[in-house]
Structure formats: C-alpha cells, structure tokens
Amino acid sequence: MFKAIVSADTLKDTIDSVGVLVDECKIHLEEDGLAIRAVDPANVGMVDLELDASAFESYEADGGIIGVNLDRLEDIAGMASGDQPIHLELDEETRKLHIQIDGLEYTLALIDPDSIRQEPDIPDLDLPADIVVEGADIDRSVTAADMVSDHIALAVDADAETFVVEAEGDTDDVRLELDRDDLVDLQAGPARSLFSLDYLKDMNKAIPKDAEVTIELGEEFPVKLHFDIAEGQGNVTFMLAPRIQSD
Amino acid sequence: MFKAIVSADTLKDTIDSVGVLVDECKIHLEEDGLAIRAVDPANVGMVDLELDASAFESYEADGGIIGVNLDRLEDIAGMASGDQPIHLELDEETRKLHIQIDGLEYTLALIDPDSIRQEPDIPDLDLPADIVVEGADIDRSVTAADMVSDHIALAVDADAETFVVEAEGDTDDVRLELDRDDLVDLQAGPARSLFSLDYLKDMNKAIPKDAEVTIELGEEFPVKLHFDIAEGQGNVTFMLAPRIQSD
Amino acid sequence: MFKAIVSADTLKDTIDSVGVLVDECKIHLEEDGLAIRAVDPANVGMVDLELDASAFESYEADGGIIGVNLDRLEDIAGMASGDQPIHLELDEETRKLHIQIDGLEYTLALIDPDSIRQEPDIPDLDLPADIVVEGADIDRSVTAADMVSDHIALAVDADAETFVVEAEGDTDDVRLELDRDDLVDLQAGPARSLFSLDYLKDMNKAIPKDAEVTIELGEEFPVKLHFDIAEGQGNVTFMLAPRIQSD
Numbered sequence: 001m002f003k004a005i006v007s008a009d010t011l012k013d014t015i016d017s018v019g020v021l022v023d024e025c026k027i028h029l030e031e032d033g034l035a036i037r038a039v040d041p042a043n044v045g046m047v048d049l050e051l052d053a054s055a056f057e058s059y060e061a062d063g064g065i066i067g068v069n070l071d072r073l074e075d076i077a078g079m080a081s082g083d084q085p086i087h088l089e090l091d092e093e094t095r096k097l098h099i100q101i102d103g104l105e106y107t108l109a110l111i112d113p114d115s116i117r118q119e120p121d122i123p124d125l126d127l128p129a130d131i132v133v134e135g136a137d138i139d140r141s142v143t144a145a146d147m148v149s150d151h152i153a154l155a156v157d158a159d160a161e162t163f164v165v166e167a168e169g170d171t172d173d174v175r176l177e178l179d180r181d182d183l184v185d186l187q188a189g190p191a192r193s194l195f196s197l198d199y200l201k202d203m204n205k206a207i208p209k210d211a212e213v214t215i216e217l218g219e220e221f222p223v224k225l226h227f228d229i230a231e232g233q234g235n236v237t238f239m240l241a242p243r244i245q246s247d
Numbered sequence: 248m249f250k251a252i253v254s255a256d257t258l259k260d261t262i263d264s265v266g267v268l269v270d271e272c273k274i275h276l277e278e279d280g281l282a283i284r285a286v287d288p289a290n291v292g293m294v295d296l297e298l299d300a301s302a303f304e305s306y307e308a309d310g311g312i313i314g315v316n317l318d319r320l321e322d323i324a325g326m327a328s329g330d331q332p333i334h335l336e337l338d339e340e341t342r343k344l345h346i347q348i349d350g351l352e353y354t355l356a357l358i359d360p361d362s363i364r365q366e367p368d369i370p371d372l373d374l375p376a377d378i379v380v381e382g383a384d385i386d387r388s389v390t391a392a393d394m395v396s397d398h399i400a401l402a403v404d405a406d407a408e409t410f411v412v413e414a415e416g417d418t419d420d421v422r423l424e425l426d427r428d429d430l431v432d433l434q435a436g437p438a439r440s441l442f443s444l445d446y447l448k449d450m451n452k453a454i455p456k457d458a459e460v461t462i463e464l465g466e467e468f469p470v471k472l473h474f475d476i477a478e479g480q481g482n483v484t485f486m487l488a489p490r491i492q493s494d
Numbered sequence: 495m496f497k498a499i500v501s502a503d504t505l506k507d508t509i510d511s512v513g514v515l516v517d518e519c520k521i522h523l524e525e526d527g528l529a530i531r532a533v534d535p536a537n538v539g540m541v542d543l544e545l546d547a548s549a550f551e552s553y554e555a556d557g558g559i560i561g562v563n564l565d566r567l568e569d570i571a572g573m574a575s576g577d578q579p580i581h582l583e584l585d586e587e588t589r590k591l592h593i594q595i596d597g598l599e600y601t602l603a604l605i606d607p608d609s610i611r612q613e614p615d616i617p618d619l620d621l622p623a624d625i626v627v628e629g630a631d632i633d634r635s636v637t638a639a640d641m642v643s644d645h646i647a648l649a650v651d652a653d654a655e656t657f658v659v660e661a662e663g664d665t666d667d668v669r670l671e672l673d674r675d676d677l678v679d680l681q682a683g684p685a686r687s688l689f690s691l692d693y694l695k696d697m698n699k700a701i702p703k704d705a706e707v708t709i710e711l712g713e714e715f716p717v718k719l720h721f722d723i724a725e726g727q728g729n730v731t732f733m734l735a736p737r738i739q740s741d
Contacts, residue, residue, distance in 0.1 A: 072419070075394050079387065103425060104391055109418035140573065144598055147569050171603035172566070178597060319666070322641050326634065350672055351638055356665035 002029045002064060002090035005057040008080035008101075013208075013229040014051055015077060017236045019070040020202040021045050026113045027068055029061035029090070033234075039120035045199045046120045048237040055233035057085055066090065066097065067111030076106050122239055127218040128189030129156040131163045135211040135227065137178060141165040142204045144174045146197055151243055154217055155192035163215075167197070184212050191217040193242040203238045220244075249276045249311060249337035252304040255327035255348075260455075260476040261298055262324060264483045266317040267449040268292050273360045274315055276308035276337070280481075286367035292446045293367045295484040302480035304332055313337065313344065314358030323353045369486055374465040375436030376403040378410045382458040382474065384425060388412040389451045391421045393444055398490060401464055402439035410462075414444070431459050438464040440489040450485045467491075496523045496558060496584035499551040502574035502595075507702075507723040508545055509571060511730045513564040514696040515539050520607045521562055523555035523584070527728075533614035539693045540614045542731040549727035551579055560584065560591065561605030570600050616733055621712040622683030623650040625657045629705040629721065631672060635659040636698045638668045640691055645737055648711055649686035657709075661691070678706050685711035687736040697732045714738075 014034070018025050021040045028035040033052040039045070053059040080086050080101045087100035099106040145152040148169030155164045163183060165176040180186055207213060207227055216224040225238040261281070265272050268287045275282040280299040286292070300306040327333050327348045334347035346353040392399040395416030402411045410430060412423040427433055454460060454474055463471040472485040508528070512519050515534045522529040527546040533539070547553040574580050574595045581594035593600040639646040642663030649658045657677060659670040674680055701707060701721055710718040719732040 072394075076391075079391055103423055103429060104387060105422045105424075106391060106394075107420040107422075140598060144570075144573055144600060147566075147600075173601040175599045175601075176597055177599075182597060319641070323638075326638055350670055350676060351634055352669045352671075353638060353641075354667040354669075 001092065002061045002066070002088070004059045004061070004088045005085050006055070006059075006088065007057070007083040008077060008086055009083060010051070010055055010230045010234070011077045011080075011086055012074070013206075014049065014234065015070055015074045017049055017206045017229065018047050019074060020206045021047050021238075022117070023071060024067060024069050024111055024116055026116050026119060027066050029064045029066065031061060031063060033059070037119040037122065039117065040199075041117070043120075044196065044241045045203065046122055046239040048122050048239070049229075049234065051230060051234035055230035064090070064092075065113045066095075067113040067116045068097070068108075069111060072108060076101075076108065079104060079106075122237070123222075125216065125218065125221060125224065127191070127216040127221060127224070129158075129191035129215075129217045130185070130187035130189075131156065131183060131215040131217065132185035133163065133178065133183055133213055133215060134209075135207045135213055136209040137176070137182070138204055138207055138213060138225075139209055141176050142197065142201050144176065146201060148172045148174050150197050151194050152197050152200060153192060153194045154215065154223060156186075156188050156190070156217060158188045158190055161186060161188050190219055191221075193217060193220050193223060194244070195223060195240055196243055199240050203240070206236070206238075248339065249308045249313070249335065251306045251308070251335045252332050253302070253306075253335065254304070254330040255324055255333055256330060257298070257302055257477045257481070258324045258327075258333055259321070260453075261296065261481065262317055262321045264296055264453040264476065265294050266321060267453045268294050268485075269364070270318060271314060271316050271358055271363055273363050273366060274313050276311045276313065278308060278310060280306070284366040284369065286364065287446075288364070290367075291443065291488045292450065293369055293486040295369050295486070296476075296481070298477060298481035302477035311337070311339075312360045313342075314360040314363045315344070315355075316358060319355060323348075323355065326351060326353075369484070370469075372463065372465070372468060372471065374438070374463040374468060374471070376405075376438035376462075376464045377432070377434035377436075378403065378430060378462040378464065379432035380410065380425065380430055380460055380462060381456075382454045382460055383456040384423070384429070385451055385454055385460060385472075386456060388423050389444065389448050391423065393448060395419045395421050397444050398441050399444050399447060400439060400441045401462070401470060403433070403435050403437070403464060405435045405437055408433060408435050437466055438468075440464060440467050440470060441491070442470060442487055443490055446487050450487065453483070453485075495586065496555045496560070496582070498553045498555070498582045499579050500549070500582065501551070501577040502571060502580055503577060504545070504549055504724045504728070505571045505580055506568070507700075508543065508728065509564055509568050511543055511700040511723065512541050513568060514700045515541050515732075516611070517565060518561060518563050518605055518610055520610050520613060521560050523558045523560065525555060525557060527553070531613040531616065533611065534693075535611070537614075538690065538735045539697065540616055540733040542616050542733070543723075543728070545724060545728035549724035558584070558586075559607045560589075561607040561610050562591070562602075563605060566602060570595075570602065573598060573600075616731070617716075619710065619712065619715060619718065621685070621710040621715060621718070623652075623685035623709075623711045624679070624681035624683075625650065625677060625709040625711065626679035627657065627672065627677055627707055627709060628703075629701045629707055630703040631670070631676070632698055632701055632707060632719075633703060635670050636691065636695055638670065640695060642666045642668050644691050645688050646691050646694060647686060647688045648709070648717060650680070650682050650684070650711060652682045652684055655680060655682050684713055685715075687711060687714050687717060688738070689717060689734055690737055693734050697734070700730070700732075 392414035639661030
C-alpha cells in the first residue's frame with residue numbers, strides 16, 4: 001500500500017539526485033518515508049537518499065518496494081511545475097503506479113525490483129576531514145577542472161586550513177583554494193584524493209547551487225557529499241570511489 | 248492589387264497556423280480580408296483560415312490569389328517583433344511581394360498558384376459533441392499522450408458530462424478527464440475518435456495556450472478545432488481525419 | 495612583466511572582437527595598454543584592437559608580446575560574469591599566464607608568438623564615404639541579406655544622401671536604405687562595394703547592438719568598421735576586402 005501527495009519540485013529533486021547515476025532504481029516505501037540506494041554500473045558512484053514523510057503533503061505506506069524507470073518518471077513530473085501537487089498511488093494488483101497531476105492521470109508500469117541491480121552497501125567511513133561548502137563552489141570547481149582534465153583532486157591543507165581543488169591538464173592547470181572565510185565550515189585533517197570528473201560532473205548536476213554541501217574526505221579514500229533536499233526534510237549522500245593518484 | 252500594413256504578431260500567427268501543415272499555400276486576397284485553405288500532402292490534416300481586413304492597420308485588395316512559400320515568409324516576419332508594422336505590397340507585373348519593415352525591403356518571389364496543391368473542400372459536418380477548452384489543456388494532453396503512444400483518443404462521456412483524452416502505450420497509459428468546471432463549455436453527445444498524434448502535435452504548436460478552442464467531435468469522425476487569432480479579427484479551423492480505432 | 499585586473503565584460507568583449515576572425519593571436523602588452531592585430535587565414539578579414547590601460551582596474555606592463563589561444567581564454571573568462579574582476583599575471587619564466595577569478599586560479603600555457611600567423615599591415619585608406627550607424631542596423635542588414643545571398647553590397651547614394659545595403663538572391667532581393675534621419679552621421683561620397691556575407695556575419699557577432707559603428711566605404715575598396723569597447727577606453731577596427739562585383 002502506497003498513497004502520497006508531493007510537490008512537483010520535491011519529486012523532481014528526488015528523481016534528479018538518483019537519476020544522475022542510474023536509469024532505474026528500487027524505491028523503499030517505508031512507513032516514515034521513501035528510501036533509495038543505488039550504484040552506477042561501474043560500481044564507482046553511489047547514492048543514498050531519504051525523503052521523510054513530512055516532505056509530502058500526505059503520505060501513507062507500509063513497507064513495500066517498487067522498481068521505477070527514472071527517465072519515465074522525470075518526464076511525467078515535468079508535466080507539473082513549482083509546488084503543483086502530484087498524486088501517487090500504487091495499484092498492488094496490477095503493479096502499476098497511478099500518477100495524477102491536475103486531472104491528468106498517467107499509469108506507469110513498474111519494473112520487477114529483482115531485475116534491478118542490487119543496492120550497494122554504503123560503508124561507514126571515518127574520514128579525517130569535513131568541509132562544508134556552497135553548491136556553487138562545487139559547480140565552479142567542476143566546470144573549471146573540466147576545461148583541462150578528466151580528473152580532479154580534492155584536498156585539505158591542514159596547516160593552511162584551506163580546502164583545495166586541483167586539476168592538471170597537459171598544458172594548463174586549475175586550482176581553487178578556499179579558506180575558512182570562503183567555507184561554511186572546516187574540520188581540517190590530512191586529506192587528498194583524486195576523482196573521475198565524469199562522475200563528479202553528474203553529481204554536480206543534482207546539487208542545488210545554494211545548498212550547503214558537507215564533503216567527507218581522506219587520503220586516497222572515497223569522498224562523501226551530503227546535502228539536503230525538500231527544505232531539509234530529505235537528504236542525499238553521494239559516494240565516489242577514488243582514482244589511483246598519478247604522479 | 249494588394250497593399251496592406253499588418254502587425255508582426257498578427258502576420259506570424261497567420262503564417263504559423265498554416266505553416267504547421269504545409270510549406271506553401273495560396274492566399275486569397277479578398278476585398279474584406281485574407282483567406283487560406285490548405286491540406287497536408289497525405290490528405291489527413293486541413294486548415295481553413297480567415298483574417299478580416301479589420302485585423303490590419305490598413306488593407307486594400309481586389310480579389311487576387313498569390314502563392315507563397317511559408318518558410319520564407321516566416322523568416323522575413325521574424326525580422327520584426329511585437330506589434331511592429333509590416334508593409335506588404337504586390338507588384339502585379341513582376342509577381343513579387345514587396346515586404347517592408349522599418350526601412351528594410353524584402354522582395355519575395357511568389358509561386359505560381361497553379362503549381363500549389365489544390366485547396367481542399369472542408370466538409371460541413373454536424374457533429375454530436377462540442378467542447379470548448381483552453382489551449383493549455385490541449386497542450387497538456389498532447390504532451391502527455393506523446394510519452395506513451397503515437398495515437399490519441401478524444402471522447403465525450405455523455406453520462407458523466409466529461410471530455411476525455413486517452414492514450415494507450417505498450418506498458419503505460421495516459422488519461423485526462425475534464426468536467427464542466429474544467430471546461431469553458433460542453434455540449435455533450437456520443438463521441439469518440441482516434442487520431443494521429445503527429446498531426447495533433449503540429450496543430451497544437453499553432454494554438455495559443457490562452458486561446459479558447461472549440462472542438463467538434465463525433466464517433467469515428469474527423470475532429471474540428473476552431474480558435475481565434477488577431478484578437479478575434481481572424482479565425483482558424485483545423486480538421487483532422489480519424490484513424491481506424493484499433494481493438 | 496604583465497600584471498592587470500580587468501572586468502569580465504571588458505575581457506570578453508576584447509576576446510570576442512578578435513576571436514570571430516582567428517583562433518590564436520599575439521597580444522602586445524604595451525605600457526599604455528593592450529594591442530592586437532590579426533588577419534584570418536584567407537587574408538580577407540583583419541582586426542585591429544586597442545584597449546587602453548584606463549580600461550583596466552589596474553594595469554602594469556613593459557612591452558612584451560604573448561601568444562594566446564582565444565577559445566581557451568574565452569572559456570576561462572566565461573567563469574566570471576558582469577563586472578567581476580579577473581586577475582591576470584604573466585610568469586615570464588614558465589611563459590604561463592595566471593588567471594584568477596575569486597579564488598579560482600587557472601594557469602594558461604601561452605603559445606610561442608613566432609608560431610602565430612604574422613600580423614597584418616592594416617593600410618591607411620582615404621575612403622570617400624563615412625557612415626555612422628547603430629550596430630542594430632548592421633545586424634538587421636546582415637540577417638536579412640543572409641536569407642537570400644552569400645554576398646552583400648554596401649553603398650552610398652551621394653545624391654539621395656542615403657546609405658544602402660543590398661543583397662540579390664536567385665529569386666528574392668533584400669534592400670535597406672537609411673537616410674540622414676536613420677543614421678547617426680553621414681559623409682556622403684561615391685561608394686559601392688560587394689562583400690562576403692560569411693565574414694560580415696562573423697564581425698557582426700562582435701559588434702554590440704547599441705554601438706555606434708563608423709563605416710568607411712569606397713568604390714570596390716575594402717570596408718573599415720570602427721567601434722568602441724570598454725565604454726570608450728578601447729576601440730576595434732575590422733577591415734574586410736571586397737569581392738569582385740558580379741553583374
């Protein structure tokens with residue numbers, strides 16, 4: 001059993017956050033909200049999303065799992081705008097999701113959850129550095145790094161107490177250094193890891209420019225990016241595996 | 248003889264309404280206004296347009312016919328914006344149309360009207376249902392139906408007094424039901440016909456979102472869509488042949 | 495030695511003015527400002543640009559020459575917006591240009607100036623007609639001419655005291671006639687030359703719509719187009735060779 005009403009913006013933010021990594025996913029319809037975990041086909045990027053029942057105008061669920069085509073769901077959500085309410089209701093018998101937007105009813109065939117790639121275990125890492133930065137600065141970093149390289153290094157200079165982003169190209173280099181004044185918060189510690197820019201570009205698309213993003217970083221460890229959606233009633237964690245540091 | 252001044256917006260609306268179906272057309276330069284009728288190459292969609300002399304800033308004509316390339320005319324009209332006046336003058340001898348926009352003169356070679364596909368006879372149908380709906384609802388219906396199918400069914404539920412739009416895809420379905428409160432007006436009667444979405448998508452492009460559109464509908468009959476242009480001093484009728492209902 | 499701070503808009507206007515003709519250029523870092531001259535590979539279009547030191551927030555240079563990839567520089571400048579300051583500093587040893595935008599540092603490898611096409615000598619022509627026109631009218635002329643032809647004739651009717659733009663296509667023609675009232679200024683004289691529209695379209699992209707453009711024109715002579723950038727603290731001259739007038 002699942003029946004809910006959610007604003008178009010909240011549904012779109014939810015879909016986008018997962019859709020940048022995978023085309024289809026399992027959605028856990030828990031009593032207290034939605035939960036989605038997914039990993040990309042190459043096992044490099046993961047997403048863990050929770051959307052609390054309070055993020056919905058109304059929400060009733062009792063613990064089922066549905067499999068959903070995210071592209072399709074994104075197209076449908078695109079028929080609504082702003083805070084327009086979208087009605088969702090699961091038909092258990094036909095395994096179809098009824099989606100209503102102001103008189104328009106879309107009947108979406110669900111995917112057998114067993115046919116969807118298994119959900120990842122997202123490890124609890126105790127990483128030495130925590131950086132809280134504006135989404136806009138991640139966007140700047142990724143855009144600039146993309147001009148010169150396929151990789152991007154994220155680091156903390158523990159002495160200078162700065163967060164450092166670097167990309168080295170064949171001829172040109174990019175470097176962004178943010179100190180305590182430029183950051184929302186910084187828990188300095190030894191941290192430097194290299195990442196694939198392709199993945200970070202995709203994740204960046206889902207990060208609101210005005211979001212506060214908490215980055216957990218270590219030495220050649222995966223990075224975790226946390227940010228809120230739905231005005232704090234939902235949260236997203238991206239995890240990205242590191243590339244071997246080239247020297 | 249033909250000499251007229253018309254606002255850019257009015258000329259563009261006129262061209263668009265016909266241009267979604269055909270690339271070239273005959274324009275009747277009647278004493279009391281312009282008239283255009285055209286049918287697409289497959290004989291499935293027709294348009295009947297009238298633009299009253301009062302829609303022009305000035306208008307003089309005495310009954311000739313010119314053949315026009317609509318793409319070309321659209322490009323030229325695109326040089327003007329908003330209510331900027333466009334001057335049109337026919338040179339009978341050279342069979343060219345002189346188009347002036349604020350000092351810029353474009354000389355458009357006309358097409359021999361005899362070389363243009365014959366104008367259709369648009370039948371007078373006495374269809375059982377009349378629905379008056381906002382252009383925005385046609386846009387919603389067509390956009391949603393296009394996600395799942397190549398066809399769209401338009402129907403009236405005479406008992407429930409609703410206008411119903413349906414599209415059935417291989418796995419997903421779309422349905423829009425509008426009752427009296429959602430409609431501008433409804434003359435209920437037995438009506439259900441299936442149409443090619445390609446044509447309706449093209450026609451939809453020419454229908455202003457804020458227009459009141461009168462839909463005449465029957466049982467496996469052509470549909471007629473009527474709407475005004477040029478603030479009521481012009482009107483357009485689209486007619487679309489039905490597809491055989493599959494079942 | 496070169497160290498300067500310039501607003502994003504001024505840097506972008508500078509890059510655009512040269513970038514429409516060539517991909518890389520030499521920049522002369524004079525004590526009193528920047529100077530760039532370049533000619534396209536076919537030797538048909540030339541540009542001569544001066545940007546006074548007063549156009550910068552701060553400016554220090556002592557006469558060197560650097561070679562720059564303009565596409566690359568345009569991408570970097572695109573990271574800043576409006577009047578956001580861009581810091582430029584030349585590292586003489588590494589021959590790299592350090593570009594800083596709000597904490598983001600881009601290190602741009604320079605090109606050996608000797609490997610860049612030689613700078614043109616832009617001849618001093620004493621042309622009989624001077625026309626001062628708004629950039630928007632050049633845009634209109636070029637856009638309309640492009641609908642019918644690959645060439646455009648620019649002329650002055652010395653008797654009527656008008657500036658005339660003409661393009662003749664296979665079937666359609668375009669003509670724009672601007673008299674003293676439409677022009678900012680006119681020094682009439684016998685002038686008519688035919689030009690390649692491709693080049694004029696590229697130059698048009700760099701001309702602000704609200705700029706006053708001074709056109710120097712003769713009989714089958716090159717045309718010169720002068721306009722200001724950086725609120726008058728910089729100026730650009732385009733020169734375009736004529737095509738042989740076809741009759």
